[in-house]
Amino acid sequence: MFHKTKTALAAFAATTAMTSAAFAGDLVINFDDLNPAPKAAFEAAVEAFKAENPDINVTVNINDREAHKTAIRNFLTADAPDVTSWYPGNRMAPFTDAGLFQGVDDVWDDNGLRDTFAAIEPTMTRDGVTYGVPYSYYQWGIYYRKDLFDKLGLEEPQTWDELLAACAPMKENGVTPFTIGTKFLWTAAGVFDYINLRTNGYEVHNALTAGEIKYTDPRIVNTFKNWETLINDCGFVDNHASMSWQDALAPFANGDAGMYVMGNFAVSGMKDAGLTEEQIDYFQFPQIDASIPRAEEAPADAFFIPTNAKNPEDAKKFLAFIARADIQGPWNDAIGQLPPNSEATIGESKFLKEGMETLSTAAGLAQFYDRDAPAAMAKAGMEGFQKFMLDTSTMMEVLEELDRVQAEVYK
Amino acid sequence: MATTDANAPTKASWIQKNKLSIAPWFFLIPALCFFAVYVVIPIFESLYLSLFEWNGLYRADGTSTAEFVGFENYQKLWTDPKFWVSLKNNVLWLFLFMLAVPVGLFIALFLNQTVPGMRFYKSMFFFPFVISQVVVGLIFGWFYNPDFGVVGSIYKALYCEEVTNLLGNLTTRCDGSPPDILSSAEYATYGIIAAGLWPQIAYCMILYLTGLNNVAVDQIEAARLDGAKGWKMLWYVVVPQLKPATFIAVVVTVIGALRSFDMIAIMTQGGPFGSTNVLSYYMFETAISEYGERYGYGSAIATVLFAIMLVFISYFLYRMYQDEKGGR
Known part of the structure; x- marks a missing residue:
């Protein structure tokens, strides 16, 4: 047959x-x-x-x-x-x-x-x-509206606290700190990967995508807690689940959102949306734990x-x-x-x-969650990330479900 | 010469003797071949594949990488919440899609009158069934869009105001955020079913319109003389005469609900986080999408869907068989 x-x-x-x-x-x-x-x-x-x-x-x-x-x-x-x-x-x-x-x-x-x-x-x-x-290959990181940052007197944040602090003036002035479009799921994996790389480092990223540690592991829970902080203190655009990554450029181009966790390919999309090279800039995803060597996403x-x-x-x-x-x-x-x-x-x-x-x-280059993890795990994982982003109270439920999938995928 | 044979006693060959019984099979052969290759054999292949774990790849020497796992795929299905979500959505589709039958009937009754330009109105009502399901999905996707769709625009008109943002561009600021139907795990499935109902109602309507042409006028008149009108007339005189149309409408609606795929693929791709999956889409996602490549597991889902459909199809075939016997 x-x-x-x-x-x-x-x-x-x-x-x-x-x-x-x-x-x-x-x-x-x-x-x-x-x-x-x-x-x-x-x-x-x-x-x-x-x-x-x-x-x-x-x-x-x-x-x-x-x-x-x-x-x-x-x-x-x-x-x-x-x-x-x-x-x-x-x-x-x-x-x-x-x-x-x-x-x-x-x-x-x-x-x-x-x-x-x-x-x-x-x-x-x-x-x-x-x-x-x-x-x-190409780098990932945070792309931001430089003109907006200048207007608010903000500097490129180097650390997690600086990033969270920078969000407050944006929100006060009616700017949503982050734009994202999670309709096709993978964009959420970029955010997860970065918070995880900064919270736990390259080895944990590899161990997780290789199925060696569980999603309910305290280290991964910490990653999610940091993510929750980012969602609460900074926040992503509404309706991100109905937008593709290109759709999510619209609020960024209009000045309604200030930052975008993305790969370098997004720059040409931003320019197509009418932004000039002076209006946009790039900074590395900020450090969360100073003892963790900085690893990056580079598919x-x-x-x-x-x-x-x-x-x-x-x-x-x-x-x-x-x-x-x-x-x-x-x-x-x-x-x-x-x-x-x-x-x-x-x-x-x-x-x-x-x-x-x-x-x-x-210190290390990750390929991206959906290239480092097996396909079935990546799909379940990214759906979990989307679910969590829409409602952070589902955190443990999501992580337990991912443990179940993990047990099935890696045998 | 040819004429000499005519007088000779002819020995009828086997083919000539059995002409009448062979001819139908002869004409059926092409259809049977295609039916076997594209329907029957794949069904058995799929049943067989559901006992394997296979990522669809062959080794360099051409041997398959499939691994026999027995009924493990079915055991996994039992504990897979996404499977149960899909099954639940299939049941939702089945029940809500049934609305197409009565709604179609009422539109048909409404349109079954002689008014100038009625053909035009009828064709307008039939229009959604003519356009592709993909187009229907896209239209409804835009309709629900919270940024530029009808739903979003109405919300914005009611609860939002236009302001200039920090960079001097116009933007809207709202009380709360506009409803995002297709991104809400609770409402997305209903949103898609509503989109699916639109062409399905048109289909049922056209079935009833043709049925209404065959309603016996003398019975209607007799009923009217006996004082029947309104609902009683509809329920006791018209609807029983529409029974064949109702039967077909129910059959196509059940099958349409169970194989709902295109709307979901266009509108949500099963999202958000798998909450709008149905069995057919979940099967596609597991077996042949980019993040799938699990052919055995996908086949197991297909088998379950096939078993469910088999129940309905057997019942329909049985009914048709009974009707034909009764008709003779």
Whole structure:
């Protein structure tokens, strides 16, 4: 029966013409971003690779991000490309556990990536094997309305108390401190991750997403208590459960909300909403406990080699090529993100500079709750966060339910 | 030559002898094939899959990663609060969706008169059934939106005032916050059912309108001579004659309620925190959505939904069979 389904899937993959047959010297690459800037930057990198390796015949398939998430489950077995884009952390775990990605420790060792990619290496490694090479990542943090802060005479808060103190004048003047849109859930996970990283640190984040500590653990309860304080003393916009993250930009752009816990990709959304670079700025999520080393969220995008790749030799050449500082620098400059290679040059934008400063000095880099935790746990967890944000009195109920899911997901 | 054979004694072949009994099967073959491939076999595949734990992946050598777990998926369902929430919502849908039948009947009675332009009014009432469910979901989603929807606008007109904020932009300041129906665990399901009722009422209405065309005029007149009018006329004379239409209306409404999926997918994606899930959407979410990939567990949910539907479908088929026997 499973075989029958498999042949059907294979036929499906073949008809959608994701990949073409390859022989020696042919390199097939599947990429997953059709947006103009990322697509152009990827294509520029491929052109540079072709120029250096004229004997390799490169074929590129670019698909939409969501379609890619579905297609990869079929093409890895049915008709594997030589290189495919995917995400590190727990998102790669189903594929590495099923043996669908091959380890590339030799690429890492031969090209000195263990040094230049030291910060991100743990999330690329599973059970002692390193998979794939990341080509881009970006920082998270608090984006705020600088003009609003100036008007109220506020400084960028460095500590939790300063943050809570900054909220009072905002509320007095009719400004909601935080905007957020939790309709699609993941935005709430960003807030949770940061409060948890600041309250308990990187190890607890990893232990929690690995299922090693319970949600009713006193440390996690403390995280939720801090979150409750943030909701009560600062507060998020009303109706956040019916807004997407883009919808939530509206009160921010109008000056009705002052801060937004977000990833750097939100900057272009803010500019599209009519804000100038002078009106917005970035600060690191404030420190809660001075004894906890500062860790950050930095979701990465990477390239992997499927086990069924027909031309793994050239695929490794490609991975080594895109790991180079002189490739990652211009690539990420073009898409407004940060190069994981610590030797690469970064773009001119003040957000990128601050982001680089933030990430290069971080004690640890988390991928994001829904990439570090298994899918079923992430879904339940994020629903729990939303429930808690709508009604903080459900805290223990939410945590107990998450314990139940956790016991089921991690066996 | 061809004519010589005509005089020879012909031996009828097996096919020729059984022509009459073979012909129907011959014509049924294409439909049966498609029905088997797309309906019957998947049902059994899904039943079988519900005994496995499987994330939908194959290993590099093509073997499946599925692991046999017996009835564990069903045991998990029993303790899964989200499953019970979904089941409860399915029951809510089933009961509230039944409102479509009487409401449809009354609209049909109301429209069943000869007024100039009646066809236009009828088609306007039928309109929600013609447009896609996705569009209905979007329209109601906007209708309920607390910021720019009808609900939000009315609230703002009553309880909010327009002020200039700190940065000199116009904004509204309200007493309390406008009702956010689709984000409230209590009301969201009712909001979606109301949206689903809109096209369903139109459907029931059209069924009754055609039924009303066949109501025997002589019986109505006879009843009128006997002094029947108003409710009694409706209940004892008209409604019994509409029985076939009522039967179909109930059947399509029950099935429509049980397979409600598109409205939920468009309006809330099962949220907030899973409180508007129904079995069909929960199954989709567990099996094939981005955070799902649990095919065995999803199949177990599908099996439960199938069992519930089977009860209704068997009853309907039984009724139809009885009616046909009685009709002969």
